[in-house]
Amino acid sequence: MYFEFSKAGNPLFTKIHPLLAGMIQMIAVDPWERYPDGSSRLLPSPGEDEDLLLDWEDLVQPELRRHFTAERSVVAEDLSQLKQGRGKNPSWSLEIPREHTDAWLTTLNAHRLALVTECHLTEEELAEKIEPDFSNERAFALMQVNFFAFMQECLIRGMEE
Amino acid sequence: MVNPDLLESPETGLSETADLPWLVVVHNDPVNLMSYVAMVFRRIFGWTRERAEQHMMEVHTKGRSVVWSGAREQGELFVQQLHSHLLLATLERSTP
Numbered sequence: 001m002y003f004e005f006s007k008a009g010n011p012l013f014t015k016i017h018p019l020l021a022g023m024i025q026m027i028a029v030d031p032w033e034r035y036p037d038g039s040s041r042l043l044p045s046p047g048e049d050e051d052l053l054l055d056w057e058d059l060v061q062p063e064l065r066r067h068f069t070a071e072r073s074v075v076a077e078d079l080s081q082l083k084q085g086r087g088k089n090p091s092w093s094l095e096i097p098r099e100h101t102d103a104w105l106t107t108l109n110a111h112r113l114a115l116v117t118e119c120h121l122t123e124e125e126l127a128e129k130i131e132p133d134f135s136n137e138r139a140f141a142l143m144q145v146n147f148f149a150f151m152q153e154c155l156i157r158g159m160e161e
Numbered sequence: 162m163v164n165p166d167l168l169e170s171p172e173t174g175l176s177e178t179a180d181l182p183w184l185v186v187v188h189n190d191p192v193n194l195m196s197y198v199a200m201v202f203r204r205i206f207g208w209t210r211e212r213a214e215q216h217m218m219e220v221h222t223k224g225r226s227v228v229w230s231g232a233r234e235q236g237e238l239f240v241q242q243l244h245s246h247l248l249l250a251t252l253e254r255s256t257p
Binding site for chain 2: 042043044045046047048049052055060063064067105106109110112113116123126127145149152153156157159160
């Protein structure tokens, strides 16, 4: 998979392997549905003050959840533009409108955080250099976390250029 | 620990709010990318790249960094913004 910019100046991922294209499409799924335990990481505690905790639960957390849903909707719409090339070894490409970069960063991050929490991946495991591994759920989760991190790094670098 | 640089910084608003000692603290987590954390700091606090990276490294190496201090209401807004970027942030009352 390669990262570049389109003629319009948008972030563009090309030559995406079909397996990776499938992984990218997964981020359109609601993390609260996909990671029933891990999604708790997406709404952390703001502190220990009791009044603050009450306000947070009643007012802020619902707003944050609406924000994450809206960002995910933007990503889902972009994913409808995921294109498959033709030929013997068809790969996929994805152009992300520059103004949607924040929505992608948030949504990729939400899935990484929820996935790590759901699967109890450790800091040591996250720091390991690993080969792609589909042999078990945990290894596959780690692969997704690393792949989404790669996409995030590309988008961040793209914003700074 | 409160970063003395922060307390003297004009954007903390402490000169007006010395009796409102609330701190916005960002905590380490092993998942958020360092580049992402620095980018969020720059965006929310309007910091230079250097300052954002200093605080990001403080979070990474010491486990936490005080990124703002001042009035509670403004602190809550910053924590909400940090949470909207999925950073682990809390609002704490500073200790004398």
